[in-house]
Amino acid sequence: MKKQTCDVLIIGGGIVGLSLAKGLEQLGISYRLVDESLSKPFSGIRPLALSKTSIAILKYLNIWSSVWAQTTNIRNIHVSVESAFGHLLLNEKQLEHLGAVIDLNELQKAICAQLHETKALINGRFLSFDAKTQTVTIQQDEAFFDIETKIIIAADGALSSVRKACGLPVELEPEQEAVIGMLSLKHPHEGLAFERFTDIGPLALLPWHTHDMAIVWSLSKKNAQLMRDQHFSDVKDRLEKQLAHRMGDILSVQSIRTYPLRQIFMPVQSYQNILFLGNAAHTLHPVAGQGFNLSLRDVVTFLSVLQEYGISSDTFPIYLLRRKKDQEFTLKLTRFLASGFNRFPGFIKGIGLIALSNHLGLRQTFSNYAQGLGYPLPEEIYNFLEEGHE
Ligand SMILES: Cc1cc2nc3c(=O)[nH]c(=O)nc-3n(C[C@H](O)[C@H](O)[C@H](O)COP(=O)(O)OP(=O)(O)OC[C@H]3O[C@@H](n4cnc5c(N)ncnc54)[C@H](O)[C@@H]3O)c2cc1C
Structure with a gap:
């Protein structure tokens, strides 16, 4: 050429x-x-x-x-910590676009x-x-x-x-892994993004269309691989525990896989x-x-x-x-x-x-x-x- x-x-x-x-x-x-x-x-x-x-x-x-x-x-962002009281809610009305x-x-x-x-x-x-x-x-x-x-x-x-x-x-920085996937809710998420500092690593749920949320859970390699190998129903239980039913029922969890975090x-x-x-x-x-x-x-x-x-x-x-x-x-x-x-x-x-x-x-x-x-x-x-x- x-x-x-x-x-x-x-x-x-x-x-x-x-x-x-x-x-x-x-x-x-x-x-x-x-x-x-x-x-x-x-x-x-x-x-x-x-x-x-x-x-x-x-x-x-x-x-x-x-x-x-x-x-x-994204209409609201809810930030919380697993082992603590209190949370932060950022709201589209107060802060314009999120x-x-x-x-x-x-x-x-x-x-x-x-x-x-x-x-x-x-x-x-x-x-x-x-x-x-x-x-x-x-x-x-x-x-x-x-x-x-x-x-x-x-x-x-x-x-x-x-x-x-x-x-x-x-x-x-030391390498970690993210568990990523998608969950489906019974009720609409209304544009809520969810960030939770869990004891094993930060969990983010991003609103997707009307009833789905994208999961990004950053973990040590060992924990990520353990979670990837778990049955979907166990992952669903863990997510429900973290959400404390704030989003209503989770109907299903799909496409769980791990992704290297450099x-x-x-x-x-x-x-x-x-x-x-x-x-x-x-x-x-x-x-x-x-x-x-x-x-x-x-x-x-x-x-x-x-x-x-x-x-x-x-x-x-x-x-x-x-x-x-x-x-x-x-x-x-x-x-x-x-x-x-x-x-x-x-x-x-x-x-x-x-x-x-x-x-x-x-x-x-x-x-x-x-x-x-x-x-x-x-x-x-x-x-x-x-x-x-x-
Ligand atoms: C789990 C996860 C969630 C994320 N969420 C967010 C988020 O919510 N918001 C946000 O802002 N960011 C987020 N990010 C970060 C975002 O994904 C990255 O910032 C972005 O994808 C970087 O794009 P890039 O084009 O720089 O790199 P890459 O996507 O890696 O692209 C590099 C390109 O270079 C090409 N290439 C490599 N070597 C060669 C070569 N020798 N010759 C020719 N081509 C080559 C590859 O084919 C590739 O297409 C997230 C990242 C992860 C891992």
Whole structure:
């Protein structure tokens, strides 16, 4: 194949690489996106909680209108601790939007469909790069070809082969596993999301359509495997105990499986003409549902810097400076909720929840950070924040 050229080469067409491609397309910047599994069909459901800010960004990227009909609004968030009294209820009426739940695979499919015509998506695998000639070698089946590019965006996931090729360090947290699945309720959930710090690990239930809830229970590997091997009726009993019948009867629990939870953070996210985004730069524990939300804020900030400064020696440093505080805060909060919080005695956790629950100012601040509003966003996003969900 003839050598191709572009301004931006994205390695990795997961949800982050695809979102960036959509933004570049909109700005008229020449790009290519290479992914080794573009031709594989999407399978299963992967529920993803989107913050209010992420919805605004997806509107800005002209993606939201093609997916919103398949989303479920979050109207209330109930937070509790297994071994303590007290709970926190975040309510849509008091705090405006609390976000929505979407199937990650549907979102990916929708963006792929929009980009299909552009011919910028390449089914292939990153092999190596040559910094001197700014050339990347791609493998496609048995063939190899080169792409010459001004900058490379590595969005190739937690086990990033671009990161390995650069020999860059990462901070690693101990691996856990998530038990994921779906439950069906007798009564409608009314948009309630449920977060419970159980004695064995945080449990999140996300509202799905009208009567279903997606389960994400983060556990030690041993506990996750034990639960995966249990009969569905035992898992149902355990969930009913945690819910304390707040949601009425659970009719069934389906599709229980385990998913590895890696936690990775790159303290230095650029190298020569390469910038790391998404799971490649930071793979967060799902306890606070912030991984993709944080990455979307990264993507839109990068697009804004490109618009302001073009591709120059300033682009990466300015982007990294603008994203530093949000990334560090979100990482600290997620690490705390994933492991630090459970180390406190039950009554302290209970007091914390009661304090948050009774103090509107505290509750508003907490919600602002959870909704991605804690740090400045590019100007253009604020207009979309004012609109409703549709
Ligand atoms: C259980 C669970 C629940 C979650 N819930 C939420 C939530 O509610 N809200 C939220 O915001 N986030 C959530 N997340 C996080 C979210 O799923 C991730 O942030 C997001 O999927 C990261 O996408 P990505 O594109 O960066 O990486 P990936 O999805 O890993 O994509 C990487 C892509 O790179 C490609 N690739 C890899 N190597 C190469 C190569 N050598 N050449 C070419 N291509 C390559 C792969 O094929 C893949 O398509 C959750 C995560 C988990 C595990």
